[in-house]
Amino acid sequence: MPKTPHLREARILAGLSQMELAERSGVSRATIADAEAGERSLQPRTVRKLAAALGLEVGELLGRSSRREKLADGPFTAVYMRDGDWWIGFVEELPGPNAQERTLDECREALREALEDILLANRELTRTEFEGRDVVREPIGS
Incomplete structure (x- = not known):
């Protein structure tokens, strides 16, 4: 039975609460919560349902393979400067x-x-703050 190390991250990236993912996938919220906490391995058919619901x-x-790599591929500019023996970086x-x-x-x-x-x-905070409210989430193009 597989572990799903990226379930929580994928759910947050999709802008879904555990309940919303449960409704979309047909998997119980308790199962999702346990899997995200690493307390439960999932049956292959359950993993397929969750993956489909998350796209x-x-x-x-x-x-x-992880979508996390794509997370920071937005229109951001990294700035690096040398300070003695160190490199300092920030996002412009x-x-x-x-x-x-x-x-x-x-x-x-x-x-x-x-x-x-x-x-x-920030996505998790926003999702929690607006949970249960009528919101529209969409990517912003550059």
Whole structure:
């Protein structure tokens, strides 16, 4: 029975609450909550239902490939500068994500992770705040 390490992340990226995903997939909210917490492995047919409801391939949901990489591929500009032996990076368009590492490559990776974490957290906060309300969610093109 497979584990679904990316279920919570995929649900948040889709802008869905656990209840909304349950309704779309026909899988109980309790099962979704347990799977997201890592407390339950899912039957293959359940994974297929969840993947379909999220618009994913089963492999993506199982962590064989991740949509997380696409999360920070928006119209953002990373700015890096050397400060002594360190590289400092920040995102020009957003307050918050920043990084400081010894190498430029490490700084790039750390900044991307910081940006992804902030975007995921903001999406979760917004989803929670407006849960049960009539909202429209859509990507913004560049």
